[in-house]
Amino acid sequence: MINKDFMNKLFDVKGKVALVTGATGALGKAVCIGYGLAGMKVMVTGRKEDTCKALCNELEAQGIECGYSTGDPAVEADVIKVVNDTVTKFGEINVLVTSAGYNKPQPIVEQELSTWKQIMDSDVQGTWLYCKYVGEQMIKQGKGGKVILVSSARSKMGMANYTGYCTAKGGIDLMAQSLACEWSAKYKINVNTINPTVFRSDLTEWMFDPASEVYKNFLKRLPIGRLGEPEDFVGPCIFLASSASDFMTGANIATDGGYWAN
Template sequence: MSENKPVNVSRDTVDHLFDIEGRVAIVTGATGALGGAIAVAYALKGVKVVATARNAQKLDALRVQIEGEGGVCTTVAADPSDTDSFAQVIEAAKREFGGVDILAVAHGYNKPENILTQSVEDWSYIMDADLKSVYIVCKMVAEEMAQAGKGGKMVVVSSARSKMGMAGYTGYCASKGACDLMIQSMACDLSAQYGINVNTINPTVFRSDLTEWMFDPDSAVYQNFLKRLPIGRLGEPSDFLGLAVLLASPAADFLTGGNYDATGGYWAC
């Protein structure tokens, strides 16, 4: 007869599952609806945030908001598709806070158009903005994390469209589908050897300056979306903060190479 053994779960482990206080995070696309929400959420959890985007004025406003709520933030206006420009972001993280523990990638671009009328140049721009720049940012931060030898967490915003096509989205869907597979491959490169966990969040449509027009409950666009959304509504930036915190925290130490469904059930229908 086997001896009864206690369940091997410690209070310390449970108490610190989602603890990211004191860590340093770079957040790209921080002037966007979701990137800004992630930057603020991390700061409110005690993370030292390096917020980056192209618009310096909007970044300053974000920094003022974070500092007004007791958070710590520095900003760097930079282009994530340019290695020299993004190097300034990493240098700021090292200079101000001693390194980088978390990367949240939330920048992106889309210009929907039918393939028969879309130029190759526009398609390439979407691919560069939504895929190549993600590769550059992740590669450069991974190099820094690997050299520091402390591991890290990477949280990349992909899309529900990574696995489902849509008219006019040959650039965007292709870039997001490739992003999901690229992140899976990065996990194979980085996780076991360097302790760097790499995952995506795949959201459905969420409220932003660009999508506000979709949120009219009486519109045909809104009603058509709801036919495929079991959750019964479109998303808000705050709906994705739980995953953004989870995937940056010790609770995600065994999670890597994942594309996490944040579609409100869209992938289920």
């Protein structure tokens, strides 16, 4: 029934526990801050203790309840440790956001197999491992859950020198759809992706120069008329963590300024 109580709770995420991988990156940090200020408890994870601890301190300074645990998302033992640390600190996990990833664009004939495997391990294996062990925890809890996999607009559009990244992100889209079939009806766990285009980070800052030909050419493909900012992804992540998205699973959510439309 649509009433005042229903509407008040529709986007309410207060008290939920979120585990965010790649939390110290531009997108992961924005999601951590957004979730925390919306009243969620946030578990920060990444490879480096100093950056994870610094982010957790920054969140706590804003009144956000958080913790951190370090590990490589592509290493099974590390993932198990992070999941266990999250449950030990907060008692449960309600939301998973996998924003850890890696890319190294190169022509296929020049790229070493080891580099391609590094892309696949970081982007695909790491996502799969977190889905496996957080999913196991959510199933054990018996309360459902929300799983948000960070994919890319490149998951459905090829690009020269991107045989690793495009392949990896296409796999993440299909992973979400497969898990939706596996989990949603049986366990009430919704699994969706967000698919961003270029957004501002330390690695992409050079692309935001309005005088740059790269910037001008890229803007021709974006109907919204600008590149993405980290805060542009907080809204979709709140939506996918809330009951407002309860009837959505297996979806690939374009967070791309219209890139797929052009």
